[in-house]
Amino acid sequence: LKTPLKQAATSQLVLTERQPDCQPLTTPPKPKETPPADPWTPTSNLKMLISAASPEIRSREQRRQLSDSSSEALQTKHCLQEHLLGDEYEKSQPSRKEKSLGLLCHKFLARYPDYPSPSQKSYICLDEVTEELHVERRRIYDIVNVLESLHMVSRLARNRYVWHGRHNLPQTLQALKKVGEENKYIQQIQMMKKREYEHEFDPDSERNEEMASSFGSSEQSEMSFVELPGVEFRAASVNGRKYKSLRVMSQKFVMLFLVSTPQIVSLEVAAKILIGEDQLEDLDKSKFKTKIRRLYDIANVLSSLKLIKKVHVTEERGRKPAFKWTGPEVLPNAQDTKLEATSTTSSPPISESITSKEQCSKALFPSKGKQNFTRHSSLIKLVKSIENDRRKIQSAPTSPVKISASTYQSLPVFPNTIAQFPAITKHQLEGQSKTAEEMQMKCALSLPEAVPKPEPSQQPALSQPLGVCPASHSSVSPVILPHPQSGVSYAIYLHPSQAHTVTTYSPGFMLQPLPCANVTGIKSNNSKVLNKITTEEGDTQRGLDEPTKSLAAEERPETKSETSQRCLKRSQALPETNLIKRRKSDEESLDTSLTFFPSGYLIPLTHCTHGNKAECSTKEKAGVCSLQHTAYSSPITGVIPMPASELKTVNIPAFHITPLNIMLSPNSIAAAPVLSNSCLNSSSTSSAPNPSSSALNFMLQHIGLIPAGVQIPANPVVQHVPVSSQSENISHSSGSTNVQEGKVIEFTFYSPINESNFLFSLQPSAPKEPQEPQAVTENFFRTPGGPNTEPALSANSDGTQRTSQGALYIPQRKLEVSED
DNA sequence: TCCTCCCGCCAAGCA
DNA sequence: TGCTTGGCGGGAGGA
Numbered sequence: 001l002k003t004p005l006k007q008a009a010t011s012q013l014v015l016t017e018r019q020p021d022c023q024p025l026t027t028p029p030k031p032k033e034t035p036p037a038d039p040w041t042p043t044s045n046l047k048m049l050i051s052a053a054s055p056e057i058r059s060r061e062q063r064r065q066l067s068d069s070s071s072e073a074l075q076t077k078h079c080l081q082e083h084l085l086g087d088e089y090e091k092s093q094p095s096r097k098e099k100s101l102g103l104l105c106h107k108f109l110a111r112y113p114d115y116p117s118p119s120q121k122s123y124i125c126l127d128e129v130t131e132e133l134h135v136e137r138r139r140i141y142d143i144v145n146v147l148e149s150l151h152m153v154s155r156l157a158r159n160r161y162v163w164h165g166r167h168n169l170p171q172t173l174q175a176l177k178k179v180g181e182e183n184k185y186i187q188q189i190q191m192m193k194k195r196e197y198e199h200e201f202d203p204d205s206e207r208n209e210e211m212a213s214s215f216g217s218s219e220q221s222e223m224s225f226v227e228l229p230g231v232e233f234r235a236a237s238v239n240g241r242k243y244k245s246l247r248v249m250s251q252k253f254v255m256l257f258l259v260s261t262p263q264i265v266s267l268e269v270a271a272k273i274l275i276g277e278d279q280l281e282d283l284d285k286s287k288f289k290t291k292i293r294r295l296y297d298i299a300n301v302l303s304s305l306k307l308i309k310k311v312h313v314t315e316e317r318g319r320k321p322a323f324k325w326t327g328p329e330v331l332p333n334a335q336d337t338k339l340e341a342t343s344t345t346s347s348p349p350i351s352e353s354i355t356s357k358e359q360c361s362k363a364l365f366p367s368k369g370k371q372n373f374t375r376h377s378s379l380i381k382l383v384k385s386i387e388n389d390r391r392k393i394q395s396a397p398t399s400p401v402k403i404s405a406s407t408y409q410s411l412p413v414f415p416n417t418i419a420q421f422p423a424i425t426k427h428q429l430e431g432q433s434k435t436a437e438e439m440q441m442k443c444a445l446s447l448p449e450a451v452p453k454p455e456p457s458q459q460p461a462l463s464q465p466l467g468v469c470p471a472s473h474s475s476v477s478p479v480i481l482p483h484p485q486s487g488v489s490y491a492i493y494l495h496p497s498q499a500h501t502v503t504t505y506s507p508g509f510m511l512q513p514l515p516c517a518n519v520t521g522i523k524s525n526n527s528k529v530l531n532k533i534t535t536e537e538g539d540t541q542r543g544l545d546e547p548t549k550s551l552a553a554e555e556r557p558e559t560k561s562e563t564s565q566r567c568l569k570r571s572q573a574l575p576e577t578n579l580i581k582r583r584k585s586d587e588e589s590l591d592t593s594l595t596f597f598p599s600g601y602l603i604p605l606t607h608c609t610h611g612n613k614a615e616c617s618t619k620e621k622a623g624v625c626s627l628q629h630t631a632y633s634s635p636i637t638g639v640i641p642m643p644a645s646e647l648k649t650v651n652i653p654a655f656h657i658t659p660l661n662i663m664l665s666p667n668s669i670a671a672a673p674v675l676s677n678s679c680l681n682s683s684s685t686s687s688a689p690n691p692s693s694s695a696l697n698f699m700l701q702h703i704g705l706i707p708a709g710v711q712i713p714a715n716p717v718v719q720h721v722p723v724s725s726q727s728e729n730i731s732h733s734s735g736s737t738n739v740q741e742g743k744v745i746e747f748t749f750y751s752p753i754n755e756s757n758f759l760f761s762l763q764p765s766a767p768k769e770p771q772e773p774q775a776v777t778e779n780f781f782r783t784p785g786g787p788n789t790e791p792a793l794s795a796n797s798d799g800t801q802r803t804s805q806g807a808l809y810i811p812q813r814k815l816e817v818s819e820d
Numbered sequence: 821t822c823c824t825c826c827c828g829c830c831a832a833g834c835a
Numbered sequence: 836t837g838c839t840t841g842g843c844g845g846g847a848g849g850a
């Protein structure tokens with residue numbers, strides 16, 4: 001940079017030696033590094049000596065100078081510019097992007113035709129390529145390895161490859177798809193997601209370990225390179241490294257796209273699956289990172305080949321990088337190719353052709369497990385008509401939209417698919433006016449969550465192992481509340497934030513996933529299942545969003561029109577889908593079409609045992625198991641769900657109930673039927689005690705719905721809970737809520753004793769007076785006999801007076817309940 | 821801060 | 836033994 005005059009004058013040769021160093025693509029100059037006092041580096045010194053000693057070398061250098069004169073002039077100019085602009089030099093260097101593997105791959109591919117004439121083979125000489133593209137050999141290997149995995153090139157000899165172009169691509173892709181199916185990548189993806197959710201909730205649970213082991217065992221352990229006949233694999237390192245090579249990884253990566261629907265694979269999932277094939281247990285961060293790095297390498301090349309395209313999948317836990325398959329559609333085993341997959345999997349070959357529909361059902365009904373049920377459309381109609389009959393029996397007000405929405409939300413956790421399940425199944429089975437593509441899309445959209453799902457209607461849901469339920473779906477965290485005095489436990493279903501408070505507050509509390517109903521609304525399901533996919537270009541987004549929208553749109557009207565039916569269906573599935581989906585974004589997603597209204601609620605754990613379909617059907621016969629029995633057998637009962645639209649109206653998002661106030665008096669505990677949570681594992685349909693008014697009253701008193709003195713007559717059949725005349729207490733203690741913003745809250749209440757569901761409507765007895773939010777909350781959770789124990793209440797299980805009598809004014813602002 | 825991924829070390833394996 | 840091949844991870848540019 002600031003060469004001393006002395007040296008500049010010393011040797012023209014040295015100068016010319018240095019000038020080419022300015023070339024960006026050769027050895028970068030390091031002017032700054034040159035110590036001003038000693039510009040003679042050992043290298044230059046040596047070169048000068050050699051040059052001086054050998055005329056031949058000198059003349060060669062001169063020739064090179066001449067040949068490069070033009071570019072040199074430019075470079076000199078460049079150098080001068082650098083001198084002038086100082087650290088501008090660095091900017092003149094090719095940016096990182098310009099050196100990207102993707103761009104390099106583009107350059108590489110541009111050298112060869114996509115479909116070379118078979119008669120004249122193109123050969124690739126690595127030396128030439130590296131020289132012409134001005135890259136390191138190492139980078140070319142990255143490209144060539146991926147191309148090799150697609151049989152677009154094959155290695156001929158050292159330094160020498162043959163270019164096949166895209167001739168073999170269809171065959172290769174088909175082979176890869178086949179192998180991918182054989183390797184059950186779909187299941188692996190599902191398993192992985194499931195595991196992920198479980199892990200999020202319960203990182204050290206045995207279930208996770210089981211899952212991990214099953215995951216590890218289910219996948220192919222030593223899948224090797226998938227070859228095509230005639231395109232043999234002649235890697236330099238045939239053994240050992242072959243199995244870890246970028247080639248194999250690339251093939252697996254492609255397989256993931258080919259087998260999954262939609263053909264979108266996130267890097268995270270891909271990396272985990274690829275690691276899982278080695279050993280999932282040793283999944284450490286560095287390994288994961290390395291895998292991700294390699295996947296980026298592969299993805300870059302595949303992107304250059306226009307086989308995939310980068311997208312982003314927005315999930316509840318953030319934006320994830322993913323890639324979407326944009327390559328040719330691979331028909332599922334349309335024709336049995338003469339492909340030879342050298343996979344060592346023992347999976348039997350797939351003989352039958354798999355239609356997209358079948359894949360769909362495959363994804364939704366994984367073969368393992370007992371969830372492999374579908375409901376025939378006729379059954380759906382049957383259920384519908386039953387439900388209609390029930391509606392007729394019940395008065396119009398008894399088919400509350402709100403409750404329906406809530407019950408609809410009280411969907412299984414598994415939700416996401418379960419939520420759409422009936423619709424999907426219906427579509428699948430009826431297949432009316434739906435194209436196969438649409439079907440596929442639907443399935444696809446539900447795939448991300450397509451863990452093995454139980455069919456709601458056809459089996460006693462409680463027989464479902466708890467472990468199947470991904471607890472982490474729960475939006476409402478069930479908190480097991482052990483009570484030392486009674487030796488029994490309660491489950492409180494809380495919003496995560498509340499749950500957190502609880503755990504913070506009381507170390508004795510323990511967050512434990514329970515098989516409880518998913519209280520999240522369908523929208524949240526949708527939003528999760530139908531991950532919002534955004535491409536960088538944005539075009540794909542439209543395309544992908546559309547099905548999302550359409551599906552969501554399809555769901556919404558149904559929510560109203562077929563709510564009852566869904567309620568029925570889902571209520572039957574509740575026991576096993578008792579996990580309440582946990583979502584951090586619950587509050588944020590209140591603008592969604594449906595959501596639930598979180599609250600704390602004490603539920604004796606007996607619920608999980610008592611509620612089952614058998615009982616339900618019994619009740620149904622008796623005309624008691626109304627559509628509200630969505631809450632049936634589910635601790636969800638305490639959750640007060642509301643459609644988001646309504647929440648919007650009353651600004652409920654801020655409604656929080658601090659669980660710290662949920663205190664049980666020893667007396668009440670003693671009075672309540674409580675079982676240890678081991679009963680949760682029981683699938684027995686053990687008969688509940690005879691309907692007991694004391695139990696019912698206990699519950700009602702505990703949630704502050706009736707004063708301690710009020711007794712509700714026990715009757716398995718619908719009861720009208722007398723409205724307390726003392727309900728003014730709660731209203732008078734309030735202070736801030738605008739009457740116009742008040743809202744009727746309805747919710748179902750399941751009495752494990754009565755085995756009945758009760759529908760409650762809450763209203764302030766004096767709507768003119770604003771209510772104090774805290775008072776409301778307190779009354780919700782106070783122990784019997786406490787002050788202000790009489791909230792206005794009308795409750796019945798047939799709901800006949802529900803809307804007309806009950807109205808609780810929900811405070812507009814956040815309810816903050818101080819510790820009691 | 822996290823995502824991306826370039827870069828080059830260095831070991832395995834081949835000629 | 837030198838060269839080719841490629842696994843691997845540090846760390847830097849970019850978003």
